[in-house]
Amino acid sequence: VKPVDLENLDPIFKPKNMAVIGVSLKNPLFPGTIIYNKNLHEYPVNVYAVNERGGKIEGNPVYSKLEDIPAELDLAVLIIKAKYVPAALRNCGEAGVKCCIVVSGGFAEMGANGKKLEDELIEISNQYSLPFMGPNCIGIHSNYVDTFILPSERLATPFPGNVAVVSQSGGVLIDQILSKFYERQIGVAAAASIGNKALINEITLLNYFDKISEVDTIVFYNEGFKQNAGKAFIQLAQTSKKDIILLKGGKSKFGAQAAKSHTAAIATNFNLISSSFKQAGIIEAITEVELVTFTKAISFGLSGIPNGNIAILSISGGHAVLAADLCAYYKLNLVKLTDEQRQILKDNLNPSAAEIASFDNPIDLTGSVIDKDIEDCLELLLSFDSIEGIVILLVPYVPTITMQIGRRLSNIVRNSTIKKPVVAYLPWLAIYGIIIKGLELGKSIPVAHTVEEAIQMMHSLYLKGLKNKKKN
Amino acid sequence: VKPVDLENLDPIFKPKNMAVIGVSLKNPLFPGTIIYNKNLHEYPVNVYAVNERGGKIEGNPVYSKLEDIPAELDLAVLIIKAKYVPAALRNCGEAGVKCCIVVSGGFAEMGANGKKLEDELIEISNQYSLPFMGPNCIGIHSNYVDTFILPSERLATPFPGNVAVVSQSGGVLIDQILSKFYERQIGVAAAASIGNKALINEITLLNYFDKISEVDTIVFYNEGFKQNAGKAFIQLAQTSKKDIILLKGGKSKFGAQAAKSHTAAIATNFNLISSSFKQAGIIEAITEVELVTFTKAISFGLSGIPNGNIAILSISGGHAVLAADLCAYYKLNLVKLTDEQRQILKDNLNPSAAEIASFDNPIDLTGSVIDKDIEDCLELLLSFDSIEGIVILLVPYVPTITMQIGRRLSNIVRNSTIKKPVVAYLPWLAIYGIIIKGLELGKSIPVAHTVEEAIQMMHSLYLKGLKNKKKN
Numbered sequence: 001v002k003p004v005d006l007e008n009l010d011p012i013f014k015p016k017n018m019a020v021i022g023v024s025l026k027n028p029l030f031p032g033t034i035i036y037n038k039n040l041h042e043y044p045v046n047v048y049a050v051n052e053r054g055g056k057i058e059g060n061p062v063y064s065k066l067e068d069i070p071a072e073l074d075l076a077v078l079i080i081k082a083k084y085v086p087a088a089l090r091n092c093g094e095a096g097v098k099c100c101i102v103v104s105g106g107f108a109e110m111g112a113n114g115k116k117l118e119d120e121l122i123e124i125s126n127q128y129s130l131p132f133m134g135p136n137c138i139g140i141h142s143n144y145v146d147t148f149i150l151p152s153e154r155l156a157t158p159f160p161g162n163v164a165v166v167s168q169s170g171g172v173l174i175d176q177i178l179s180k181f182y183e184r185q186i187g188v189a190a191a192a193s194i195g196n197k198a199l200i201n202e203i204t205l206l207n208y209f210d211k212i213s214e215v216d217t218i219v220f221y222n223e224g225f226k227q228n229a230g231k232a233f234i235q236l237a238q239t240s241k242k243d244i245i246l247l248k249g250g251k252s253k254f255g256a257q258a259a260k261s262h263t264a265a266i267a268t269n270f271n272l273i274s275s276s277f278k279q280a281g282i283i284e285a286i287t288e289v290e291l292v293t294f295t296k297a298i299s300f301g302l303s304g305i306p307n308g309n310i311a312i313l314s315i316s317g318g319h320a321v322l323a324a325d326l327c328a329y330y331k332l333n334l335v336k337l338t339d340e341q342r343q344i345l346k347d348n349l350n351p352s353a354a355e356i357a358s359f360d361n362p363i364d365l366t367g368s369v370i371d372k373d374i375e376d377c378l379e380l381l382l383s384f385d386s387i388e389g390i391v392i393l394l395v396p397y398v399p400t401i402t403m404q405i406g407r408r409l410s411n412i413v414r415n416s417t418i419k420k421p422v423v424a425y426l427p428w429l430a431i432y433g434i435i436i437k438g439l440e441l442g443k444s445i446p447v448a449h450t451v452e453e454a455i456q457m458m459h460s461l462y463l464k465g466l467k468n469k470k471k472n
Numbered sequence: 473v474k475p476v477d478l479e480n481l482d483p484i485f486k487p488k489n490m491a492v493i494g495v496s497l498k499n500p501l502f503p504g505t506i507i508y509n510k511n512l513h514e515y516p517v518n519v520y521a522v523n524e525r526g527g528k529i530e531g532n533p534v535y536s537k538l539e540d541i542p543a544e545l546d547l548a549v550l551i552i553k554a555k556y557v558p559a560a561l562r563n564c565g566e567a568g569v570k571c572c573i574v575v576s577g578g579f580a581e582m583g584a585n586g587k588k589l590e591d592e593l594i595e596i597s598n599q600y601s602l603p604f605m606g607p608n609c610i611g612i613h614s615n616y617v618d619t620f621i622l623p624s625e626r627l628a629t630p631f632p633g634n635v636a637v638v639s640q641s642g643g644v645l646i647d648q649i650l651s652k653f654y655e656r657q658i659g660v661a662a663a664a665s666i667g668n669k670a671l672i673n674e675i676t677l678l679n680y681f682d683k684i685s686e687v688d689t690i691v692f693y694n695e696g697f698k699q700n701a702g703k704a705f706i707q708l709a710q711t712s713k714k715d716i717i718l719l720k721g722g723k724s725k726f727g728a729q730a731a732k733s734h735t736a737a738i739a740t741n742f743n744l745i746s747s748s749f750k751q752a753g754i755i756e757a758i759t760e761v762e763l764v765t766f767t768k769a770i771s772f773g774l775s776g777i778p779n780g781n782i783a784i785l786s787i788s789g790g791h792a793v794l795a796a797d798l799c800a801y802y803k804l805n806l807v808k809l810t811d812e813q814r815q816i817l818k819d820n821l822n823p824s825a826a827e828i829a830s831f832d833n834p835i836d837l838t839g840s841v842i843d844k845d846i847e848d849c850l851e852l853l854l855s856f857d858s859i860e861g862i863v864i865l866l867v868p869y870v871p872t873i874t875m876q877i878g879r880r881l882s883n884i885v886r887n888s889t890i891k892k893p894v895v896a897y898l899p900w901l902a903i904y905g906i907i908i909k910g911l912e913l914g915k916s917i918p919v920a921h922t923v924e925e926a927i928q929m930m931h932s933l934y935l936k937g938l939k940n941k942k943k944n
Contacts, residue, residue, distance in 0.1 A: 029871045029872070034871070105828070110828075150869045150870070150871060151869070151871055153903075154868060154869040154871065154903075155869050156899075156901055156903065167790075168790070169788065169789060169790025169791075169793070170788075170790075171787075171788025171789065171790045171791055171839070171867050172788070172790030172791065172794065173790075174867075174869060175788065175791070175867045175868075175869065175899060176790070176791070176794070176923070179899045179901060180899070180922075182901075183899075183901065221790070223790070223793055249790060249793040249794055249797060250793050250796075250797065251797050252796065252797045252798075252799070252800050253800070254796035254797065254799050254800065254806050254834075255793050255794075255796040255797030257796065257832065258789075258792045258793045258795075258796040258832070258834050258836075259793045261789075261830040261832055261836070262789030262790065262792065262793055262830070262836065263789065287924055288794060288922055288923060288924060289761075289922055289924065315643075316641070316642075316643025316644070316647065317641060317643065317730070317733075317734030317735065318639070318640070318641025318642075318643045318644030318645075318648070318693070318695070318721060318734065319641075319643055319644065319647070319648070320730045320734065321641070321695055321721040321722050321727050321730045321731045321734055322644065322648070322721055322727075322760060323730075324722075324724065324726035324727040324729070324730040325721060325722065325723050325724045325726065325727030326724075327724070327726050328724050328725070328726065334726050356577070356582075358733040358734070360729065360730070360733055362726075362730050364730075364733070364734065367643070395643050395646075395647045396626060396647075397622045397623070397626040397627050397646060397647065398622070399501045399506070399622060399623055399626070400501070427628075427647060427651045427652070427655075429628055429651060429654075429655065431625075431626075431628065450652075450760055450761060451648070451760060452759055452760060452761065
């Protein structure tokens with residue numbers, strides 16, 4: 001038997017027709033019923049409910065046999081007791097279903113007997129050339145379909161966008177990644193919880209998303225690779241055309257123990273794997289917050305800054321101090337400006353600000369500026385060759401700064417012939433929404449919620465720059 | 473001349489009558505006019521506008537002389553050109569004003585001549601026994617008055633509460649501290665920007681807030697102490713009955729340079745001062761985010777955990793892994809549970825969860841729980857002697873968990889005879905507002921927005937515990 005072909009996963013992420021095998025006719029909070037109703041009412045996919053007893057759910061037919069469904073099925077979601085899964089999977093193969101997601105738990109994560117059952121699934125999959133995701137996963141989300149076994153109204157559904165997410169943990173995927181992406185308006189093309197990753201794993205999905213034009217940035221949460229999979233993943237990452245961001249769970253002694261009982265992940269020498277990631281151009285996030293800020297900056301398509309040479313442009317002295325304190329830790333270098341450059345900056349500032357501003361880097365224009373001062377300063381900094389990237393620290397309560405400052409700075413960046421990454425700090429509060437929207441127009445300047453997050457964004461561009469540095 | 477008495481600052485923070493010296497009759501965005509209008513319309517204080525030309529602002533009288541004001545003035549805010557400040561301050565002394573805030577810049581921060589002018593202010597202050605804050609500051613905020621020179625509609629006004637904030641930087645105070653306190657609903661009793669701190673400084677305010685019953689937690693942002701002031705501050709902190717949290721800016725090489733041009737702060741050996749802080753029981757935050765999470769936990773009045781012995785209670789395996797990874801860095805110890813304790817936990821869980829849950833610490837009850845399972849587990853963990861504090865990782869999308877889970881867990885903590893700190897992780901999104909409000913009822917369980925912030929909260933209680941450990 002030839003191993004199943006895992007190249008084309010479109011039937012999983014962009015299905016036209018889908019069956020949910022295992023719905024409850026009575027309990028609307030039964031996971032299969034949640035998936036059925038959610039897709040019926042909220043997603044473009046045509047969805048069919050399957051339960052051997054037949055009947056109806058809220059007036060819609062429940063099919064007792066897969067063969068009775070009047071459509072060619074791209075995808076079947078299996079959410080039945082583990083012991084019934086092999087027969088159902090075989091049934092999907094017979095019926096010509098193109099891909100499956102096995103949500104059910106009770107496989108390798110439960111010990112030797114479960115492992116045997118999981119191996120049986122792989123055998124069936126090869127026999128029918130039927131790729132499946134899982135088992136023991138919560139499924140996938142895309143613009144076409146959502147198989148997360150949880151009610152939509154309890155989830156923060158992400159905005160559509162150019163990021164793909166692959167997570168070993170369903171909880172971390174939904175709550176730690178998608179909720180936080182929603183909060184910072186990071187757009188998602190597809191998200192997958194791969195569970196026990198019997199067949200479809202990080203490698204399969206990196207390979208798939210690498211070829212999908214809708215995806216520019218691929219984000220992973222991983223608690224450990226199976227035998228040889230880590231090496232293969234790193235090799236594939238090296239040749240990938242997309243930006244790859246990864247957060248590794250279970251790095252510490254306590255964490256590795258927890259990962260072992262969670263996903264049976266094998267403890268790895270973290271320093272070793274971390275340096276392999278870097279060599280492969282993988283942008284590694286160390287914390288959950290870094291994962292979000294890195295993804296925001298990288299998904300804006302900002303270019304890398306291989307030498308970490310930056311300028312900080314502030315209108316508050318204290319913010320400049322806080323930002324400067326973070327530079328060494330995040331491997332960023334505050335470029336020393338020449339006397340001539342400092343003079344040019346000063347000459348372009350309004351007289352009352354020029355008198356009290358500081359033109360050391362970090363540059364503090366003070367609260368005496370108007371919009372035009374910040375625009376001019378940004379334009380000049382873009383033109384200074386020694387500077388690779390610019391962090392703007394924008395406190396929005398100075399009365400002489402207008403609500404248009406965001407759009408005005410965004411215009412400078414988009415209209416400039418000099419392409420350098422610019423990121424901004426501004427508190428993500430509802431009252432500053434107009435400025436945030438202005439800055440982020442056309443994906444020009446990503447906005448960070450804390451000074452540290454702004455510096456983290458630049459750090460991610462430094463890590464991105466290292467990859468291109470190696471390639472050149 | 474006897475030095476001015478700085479003990480009673482009530483006239484600054486709780487004034488009945490206040491004058492704003494330096495309003496514009498024409499420009500509503502002139503700082504003095506902003507302060508006048510803001511207090512007139514938004515705060516209980518009676519406010520009087522002063523401009524030598526007299527006239528009216530929006531129909532309200534402008535007094536040409538301080539003596540014409542028909543009230544006994546507790547506070548005068550001076551916001552006129554630096555060279556006119558000494559005469560105006562003397563005038564306040566003659567008129568019997570009790571305290572002043574000098575907002576005007578152009579003093580010691582501008583070099584030798586400015587320093588001379590500042591010394592003149594101190595002389596006048598001593599002569600009339602007239603304490604003043606500043607110069608070169610943005611003033612204060614309390615429930616009675618707000619002298620921040622910025623329009624209210626541009627600021628996130630904090631909720632009333634038991635925290636006092638003292639900052640060397642006005643920008644950091646308003647934007648980094650108060651905006652973030654607002655976002656996490658940390659209540660503020662008083663906030664002060666001390667600017668050049670010619671007279672009123674960190675020591676004066678620590679001494680004042682130590683005696684004020686409304687204040688339990690005192691938060692500082694500092695970029696450097698003047699000669700001997702650091703030592704005196706640390707000595708006073710040692711004997712303080714309140715919890716003190718401090719963030720130091722200008723710790724790194726770049727940061728110290730930036731602080732020097734911002735507030736002429738003198739570079740200090742950071743490791744040295746850091747260990748002195750710890751010895752004095754000062755809870756030092758290393759980042760802006762720690763400042764917020766520490767203040768949230770500490771202002772809830774949670775007790776310290778001197779040995780850092782904690783339990784983590786999760787319903788998501790991935791979250792447990794992320795939390796465990798953070799423990800070593802934050803000096804927390806995941807207590808090893810005895811076989812008997814694990815058995816008790818298991819026996820109290822519903823059968824389907826008990827089958828798949830993990831009772832290693834971190835404890836992962838899995839998504840198969842109902843409210844009662846989490847309640848029971850929390851109650852048992854509170855009763856285990858080896859555990860000093862508990863972190864609950866609560867993912868809110870499991871359909872069997874109700875919107876009442878917050879209140880239910882809060883009840884357990886408040887009704888328990890065993891007083892141990894409990895903190896929770898739950899994303900601070902609007903849709904989870906009911907659960908957040910439930911957890912935080914009666915200041916029982918503070919809610920953190922990220923797993924790391926929850927662990928940071930416990931870390932602050934570990935640092936708090938060290939102080940009490942020393943005292944015993």
